[in-house]
Amino acid sequence: MNRRRCVAAAITLVCAVTVLTAPTAAYADPRPSHSGSPDSGSGGSGSGGGSDSSSSGSPSSGTDRLEAVRQKIDDLYRQAGSATDAYNLAKEQSEKQSSEIVKLAQSIVKGQSKITALKKQAGAEARAQYRDSGLPPAAQLMLSGDPDSFLDGADRLRSGQQAQKNLLAEMDQTQKDLTAYTQDASDQWQKLESNRKKQAKKKKDIQQKIEAAKKLESSLAKKERERLKKLEEDQEFKAQTAWLSSGILKEINNKASAEGKKAVKFATDQIGKPYVWGAAGPKSFDCSGLTSQAWLAAGDPIPRTSQEQWKQLPHVQVKDMRPGDLIIYFSDATHVGMYIGDGAMVNAPRPGRNVTIGGAGSMPILGVVRPDK
Template sequence: MRKVIGKGGRTAVTAVVLCLVAATAQGSATAVPSPAPGPGRPTTLAEVRDELDRLYHDAEVATDSYNAAEERAGKQSARVAALAEDVAAGRIALERLASRMGAAARAQYRSGGLPLDVQLLLSADPDDILDEVGRARQAQHGVDGLLREQTRVQKELRVKSAAASAQLKKLQGSRKAGADARKRIEKRIATAKVLEARLEEKERRRLLEMQKEAADETHAAYLRSGSLKDVRGKASEQGATAVAFAGEQLGKPYEWAAEGPDSYDCSGLTSQAWAAAKRPIPRTSQEQWRQLPRIGVKTMRPGDLIIYHRDASHVGMYIGGGSIIHAPRPGRNITVADAGSMYILGVVRPDQLP
């Protein structure tokens, strides 16, 4: 499902974009023409690259927030529905108890009347009267039991109603958080796309070259540090399945909040790959980093997940040979990249035994 920016969103984005530069010239030191240059605006192709990196990074952070909010909302919605069913069942139970208590009260009223000693004097068979008294006492015990049950059900109903109300507030909060994150994503992606669209073709090519050069330099630094040396772990059976799934998605487009089958975001790809391996993992890269067992970089094996950036906002799947498969960002397709092409926060292993 493609994300559509509303008319109001386009207007806000356009206003922001009009403050950005109109175009750039080739080379990292070439000035970007602007009708009204000012402080804080990108003035070189290198600054445009940095601005795009910032915008797409912010969009990815917001995407994680959106995905987390949607995941919470799904669970909370199911909980609200279950509690609503419990509350409805409790109300039906109370109605049935009220009906039974009414019947018992009517029966007691009908069997009331004369005092017991008078009934014994007037009765032709006193044993029948005594039997009736026994039955009346049993009925009274039954009424007492119904009252206790009514009190219990009423208390339980109050607790569940309060829980449903609290859960509904949480659901509303999650939906608002998701809507706010969605706005941030759409604004940043739209701003980045307009900024890119204002570049000439030769400038776009040079920008791609600069981005690749920066990634290569980062990866080379990892290689020089020895962090990625002698990483030769063999994939587990589940890891091999996850890698195979990820490989089948190569060339499909990145789309924020997408989990396939036609497009993915970074954690949508990794979570679905491990779902294919029958190993459910958290939906977002930040939760994957927080919840999954962490391992050392040198002990990596295919199928492990490399978490990138200090805020754990990106994830790729290690496939061996110093490479990953990942969904990079909007406008790019799922691809193979060097494992060290971005800052590595750490590595997690979805099938690590406890």
């Protein structure tokens, strides 16, 4: 497993470095190769007129059509990713609200028990007074005719009156607390139901977007699907090349923290497992499910969604990032990957793809966050 990860990371880096030293045309032409070699060159698609056909417009129009399909599929998965983030957030909030309702219910039970006990105590005092002819303690002292008993009893009377006031105050406060707990529980229940409805709506949205993308992709012939995948890879490759061309790697040289190393190990150990929206392991992950579980394994729990990770975690400059940091992608923070060094990151890309290593600059970077500060 370790050897496989090292090889994958090395291949990523070598390819990136190679493309920087190669002519632009080496990766700009997305036409398929029938020989399996990246150099499709003059071999074309068969007959002697193969090379001329590349300028006839037919291959170009086919590529343009596939590029439009790629962009449409990418857009659908982006929309599904945004809905997935909203779904995960609503689910997380629902879990917190359910937990809060349980705590409030426990507080209500305790409060009711306390009220019952206080009422019994007040009833006992009332019955004691009734047994003493129903006269208030002060009147009983005045009628005792014994000055010494009166003085001794006065102190006890004051203490008893204070205890009674405390008892009544405690009953009043407990009743107020009970009312507040009940209201809080009702509010939390309403929020819980609201979030459950949000989950149901987002789940439907996600399924519709993913099914539309799958249907669009499955409508292509096998060779077209292969070309489509190559177009995706070319797009990521160009973005990564442009990012590396800025010389950014010369500035990124920070070492991982102890926790960061643990997070990276967890994330890379998941390579090959499928992307499933809403999943956070152990057999499948979505993008933020992978990063949140990796940092949980490292001992630093972080928010579940990429948008909340962007909102709540400390931001660092791209040039200052180190292995274990999270790279947030797209302007709406709907995708996240974990930087692992050498210009690479590990992420769960999208439905139909597995957890993999990719270029850190292969998608538009919004910013970088650091879970372990």
